[in-house]
Amino acid sequence: MESSRFIITVIGSDRVGIVARITTVMANFNVNIVDISQTIMQSIFTMIMLAEAPQVNFDLAAFQEAMGTEGKSLGVEVKVQHEDAFRFMHRI
C-alpha cells in the first residue's frame, strides 16, 4: 500500500442531495475527488468515486464511520476502500 487513494462507492435508491451530502463529508475530512462516475444499474443508484486522502493527519476509521453514518441517513450504502483492493484483483 503506497498511495492514499480510496474508492468510495455509494449504492442505494436515488434521491435528491446524495452527491451533495456525501461530498460535504469528504470535504470536512479534506478528501479530494480525483474522478467520479455515476450510473443507474437495475434502478439502483451507484456512484463511484476515486478520492485522495491527505497524507498526514487522516483518520481513516473516523472517515469511514462518518461516511457510513451519512449514507445511513440517506438510505444508501457507502463503502470506503483502499484502491489496491480493486487494482490488485483486476490488474497485473
Place this chain on the structure above:
Amino acid sequence: MLMNPNEILETIQMVRMEHLDIRTVTMGISLRDCSHPDIEVFNENIYEKITNRAKELVRTTNEIQSLYGIPIINKRISVTPIAVAAESCRSPDFVSIAKTMDEAAKDSQVDFIGGFSALVHKGATVGDLKLINSIPEALAGTEKVCSSVNVATTKTGINMDAVSLMGDIIKKTADLTAERDGIGCAKLVVFANAPEDNPFMAGAFHGIGEPECVINVGVSGPGVVNAAVSELENPNLTEISETIKKTAFKITRMGEMVGREVSRRLGVEFGILDLSLAPTPAIGDSVAAILEAMGLERCGAHGTTAALALLNDAVKKGGAMASSSVGGLSGAFIPVSEDAGMIEAVRAGALSLEKLEAMTSVCSVGLDMIAVPGNTPASTLSAIIADEMAIGVINKKTTAVRIIPAPGKGVGDSVEFGGLLGNAPIMQVSDFSSEIFVKRGGRIPAPIQSLTN
C-alpha cells in the same frame, strides 16, 4: 474514469452477495526454542512466545479488513508440532500444554490455535505417543486448540500402528465431548502428506522447515465461483473451466494483497497463500452448488468426481497464475457439515461415504466433517482412515480424515456444531468388520514411483 466502474462493482458484488472473504490470516510461530524438561517451564515459555509474537495480529488484521473493505473471518495461530517442541518434557502427558495453548489463543484474541500435533508417518517417539494419548482430554478441556496427526506419506508409506491407534483416539475424543455431539473430533485431523504451511484448521501446524514466524493466508470463495459458473449461458465444460480459472485468479490476488500487507505491517515474513474453496453453511457458498451448477442434478450423482476434478484443477491453475506464493492445501474442500449443498445431497440420498471417498482422490484434503453412527467400532474408523491415507499416498497428495462418531446417534439423526462447523446428517458406514486387518499393524510400504498405471 481512471478505474473501470464495472470492475469495481464486480468486486463489491463478490463481497456483498457472494461471500468472498479472506477465511483466515494464520500466524505460524516456531516453538522450537521453548523446550524444557519441566513442563511448567515449557508452558510458561510457549505462553510467553505465542502471546508476544501474536500481540498485534488481531488489531493489524482488523485494520486491514477495514482498509480494503474485505471481511477477514478468522485470525489463527499455528505452532511447531507440540510432540516435537515438548519431546523433552518429563511429564507423563501433555494435556496442560493444550490448556496453555488455549489460554494463549484466548489472550491473543484469535479464533483457533493449531499444532497440538505429531508426525508419525514412519514411527512414533515417546513424545509422539504422549501427545497422541493426550488428544482426547486436551480437546475436551479446551475450546480453541486443534490437533492433527500425520500417519502417512508417499515417501514412507502408511504407519498402520498409528492408524489403528487413531481409531481409538477418535472414539475417546467423541466420548469425552459426548454432551456436544462429539465436537472434539471436529478439531482433530488425521493426515497423509500433511502440508507444513497450511493455514486452515483443524490441520494447521507450523512445520519443521518453516521460519521463526510467518504469515499464511487462506482465501475462500465458493460463492463467487458458483455465481460465475451459474451466470454462463449454456456453456461447455471448457468454458466452465476457463471461468473458474479467471475467478480463482481474482480471488487469489485479493488474498495475496491482504497477506502481503499484514506481513509488512507486522514485520513478519509472508509465507503462503492458500487458495481453497472452503464452503460455509451460508446458502450459495457451497462447493456442492458449483458442481450442481455444472449440470449435475445433485452432488453425488455419477459425474460428480469428474466435475470436482475439473473444478479443483481450474482453481489451482487460476491461483498459480495469480500468485507465486500459492501453497498449503489449495483446492476445493468438501466438508459435509459445513456445506449446505453437501448436507442436502446426503439427506436426499444422493451422496454416500463411498462417493465422497472417490471425490477425495481428485480434490484437496479428504473425508472432512463427516458424522457417522456413535456405535461405529474404532477399527472401522481406522479402516476408513487407512483407505483415505492410501488415496493420498498413491496419488502423492494430501488427504485427511476428520470424522465424528456422534455418541448416541444413528443414521437418520443429525448433529449440530454451530458456527462455521455447521450441522451434519449421520452417514451410513459398512457393517462388515475391518478389525483383523487394522489390528495387524506394521507399515504399508511406500509405493513404487514408476509403472504408474
